[in-house]
Amino acid sequence: MKLTDLSSDINEWFSGSGPLADIVISSRIRLARNLAGYKFLNRCSTDEKSEILKKLRDVLMSLDLGDKIFYISVDKAPPLNRHFLMERHLISRHHAFGKGPRGVVIAQKEFFTAMINEEDHLRIQVLKGGLQLSKCAEQINHIDDMIEKKVSFAFSPRYGYLTACPTNLGTAIRVSVMLHLPALKITGQIEKFFNAAKDMSLAVRGLFGEGTEAAGDFYQISNQVTLGVSEDDIITEFEKSIIPEIVEYENAARSQLLSEQMDLLDDKISRAVALLRNAHLISSQEALFLLSHLRLGLNMRESMGASSPAIDTLGTLSKQSGRKGKGDGLSIATINRLFMLTLPAHLQLNYGKTLDATHRDALRAQIIRSALNQGL
């Protein structure tokens, strides 16, 4: 398995499918576990870390996940490959740029990854497109059970699963949903969303998790409380209450743009189209920002049947825009592909060598131009 087999296309969870996929990009559940009888990683010697790595790697590689699985030694991987894995949400920033023996087990379809020796000995995650938390929960629980048959995890009757950081203690579950909220941003209501999330003890993070910016109007919302509340309760609250409510607010903001602020909406979309179709140098941040407005316009056209001068223009864009473009005009799948394939590490892996920022910006602009101008 080569990373370029992955980098040439988007992963399944980002393909634009799944419930509420126009606003909910993905659902992710992560469990943190530590082997009983070992110290936490910050007190482990390199040899102990290697021992943990080998033990967990052997267990994980023997699992039947219904998909091919492969292992990558993260500490030995070149920085570009590590960066790529992070862009792909297969490993965290902490894992990509941490220290010591560590690795990741990945299911080829990318619905499952297991980081070994991240902050905890083991962090397993299941990812799916759209709002599918219950399905993620079912799958990760099954995988966790399979692993637990082969190893013992540090567990206390009072505190539950013991983690290196007390903030993850108990269920050690992190439920994260990635949302695309451009209309809340444009209408200036995003702060309300932040405040509401804060009041509910939820964390809001950027596109690539902890410590990252909310680029392209993508936000990850996740639980912070892991102790004293069951996995089922956390998941049900997210799936039945928190996320549908945010989706409703975003939809209301989209309707508001259409009925009260059409000039503002059209200005955003038209500028995005003009720049993306003509720019010769475009940074990753700018691309995310502009593609976000294009995605908003397309979603409003497809899901709400919205019509405005700028939204109607999107319908006239290339019929063959991108490999997966279907039907009339530019497709959401194409936009999603552009989001992911123009990220710095994806660009360079697909190009076959490392590039400086200017060359990356030129290549990015060229890919976007050709996707949006084809067939016109």
Add this chain to the structure above:
Amino acid sequence: MQCQICNKNDATIHLTEIADGVRAEMHICEHCAQEQGIAVKSQIPLNELLSSLLAVQPSDEELFGPDEKGDSTSCPHCGFTLEQFRKEAVLGCPYDYEIFEKPLRRLIQKAHNGKTTHCGKIPSKTSTGTKKQIKLITLKQQLEAAVQSEDYEMAAQLRDKIKKYETKKNEVDRSQ
């Protein structure tokens, strides 16, 4: 309050810097903050927040309560101390949760909305005795909550359940 740098605009950014145990405060306007290259983070990752909370605590007594010695205890299993936890925001080994149970409790409560007891998945390998112990802990916590909310009917039911469980547990213990 006026900006301490330009002395013109209102100070909207209030910075507290603690270096080598010395606390310094600065009140500045947004414009000067930008000029000084001070970025204001709107969201702080929880780990950072936790370590900053720990760093700002003025004394062990305030943080861990008057009875705690704080830093002098070290874990016999991994050699970890609270001083190290304060710097790194991660623990050294699973036993640290027992060794530093009292001092950590306030932090755990803060991080988990006042909760201190696990409620959720239990490893399948867990022995029957431990499972009962967990059930007992959960019941006791529910009892506490019922008393606090003055739901005495529920409290009485829970008390009876606990008694029943404790009797059963003792029987199991004696038979082992």
